[in-house]
Amino acid sequence: MPRFAANLSMLFTEVPFLERFAKAREAGFTGVEYLFPYDWPAEQLAEQLRANGLTQVLFNLPPGDWAGGERGIACLPGREAEFRAGVEQALDYARALGCRQLNCLAGLQPEGLDGLIARETLVANVRYAAGRLAEEGIMLCLEAINSRVDMPGFLLDTSEKVIAVIEEVGADNVRLQYDLYHMQIMEGDLLRTAERLLPWIGHIQFADNPGRHQPGTGEINFSRVFAELDRLGYHGWMSAEYRPSTITEGSLGWFEAARQAS
Numbered sequence: 700m701p702r703f704a705a706n707l708s709m710l711f712t713e714v715p716f717l718e719r720f721a722k723a724r725e726a727g728f729t730g731v732e733y734l735f736p737y738d739w740p741a742e743q744l745a746e747q748l749r750a751n752g753l754t755q756v757l758f759n760l761p762p763g764d765w766a767g768g769e770r771g772i773a774c775l776p777g778r779e780a781e782f783r784a785g786v787e788q789a790l791d792y793a794r795a796l797g798c799r800q801l802n803c804l805a806g807l808q809p810e811g812l813d814g815l816i817a818r819e820t821l822v823a824n825v826r827y828a829a830g831r832l833a834e835e836g837i838m839l840c841l842e843a844i845n846s847r848v849d850m851p852g853f854l855l856d857t858s859e860k861v862i863a864v865i866e867e868v869g870a871d872n873v874r875l876q877y878d879l880y881h882m883q884i885m886e887g888d889l890l891r892t893a894e895r896l897l898p899w900i901g902h903i904q905f906a907d908n909p910g911r912h913q914p915g916t917g918e919i920n921f922s923r924v925f926a927e928l929d930r931l932g933y934h935g936w937m938s939a940e941y942r943p944s945t946i947t948e949g950s951l952g953w954f955e956a957a958r959q960a961s
């Protein structure tokens with residue numbers, strides 16, 4: 700069975716953030732991830748992980764002004780110093796939480812900015828971050844996010860674009876964050892694509908489409924996808940990153956089915 704993690708930014712939102720760790724453990728998860736840890740002291744988060752026997756699977760580098768609409772600053776010229784400071788902040792948290800992978804959000808391409816400049820900026824920032832993370836044995840993920848429904852203007856909206864950046868950066872510790880929900884919207888053909896991209900994939904997230912709800916609410920055949928990823932030898936984490944269409948505990952039928960299938 701794949702190693703399943705709960706994304707606490709989307710699951711168990713019925714309770715305050717720090718109480719979601721226990722909910723995840725009670726539901727049978729062994730790992731958790733969330734968008735950002737920065738609003739809480741690292742020690743408080745580490746204590747929740749310890750108390751519940753959970754692995755911190757992933758979180759994102761600081762994204763810039765998230766409330767103001769920014770979705771990462773890695774492609775924004777002039778923000779390099781802020782990006783580098785964010786890498787250090789993320790590393791401090793990763794050390795405290797024992798987290799072995801961090802995701803870098805590429806950002807939205809500003810209107811009027813030449814795409815080539817945005818991409819060059821991104822490549823330079825990713826190269827810098829990869830170097831710093833490599834010193835601590837941490838993997839850097841780059842997520843492809845759909846620009847059709849959720850994030851119009853997101854610079855890296857296909858797996859092909861992410862891989863082109865990874866190849867140009869040329870560092871061993873940079874991998875694709877393959878989110879089945881986003882990639883179903885942008886590319887489809889999930890099984891063949893996952894097989895082809897397996898050597899590049901460092902982390903997987905999932906939600907059904909349309910709606911971004913739990914498996915079983917949309918068009919993706921999750922039992923087939925999970926079985927196939929297992930067969931292909933994917934050994935990374937698979938994070939449930941969906942908005943439950945009901946109370947979270949009531950949305951976990953897919954998890955029980957996966958456990959029974961294994």
Ligand SMILES: O=C(O)[C@@H](O)C(=O)CO
Nearest residue numbers: 734759842844878904940
């Ligand atoms: O898919 C997503 O939305 C997340 O993985 C993320 O980190 C940015 O919103």
Ligand SMILES: [Mg+2]
Nearest residue numbers: 842878904940
């Ligand atoms: Mg995702």
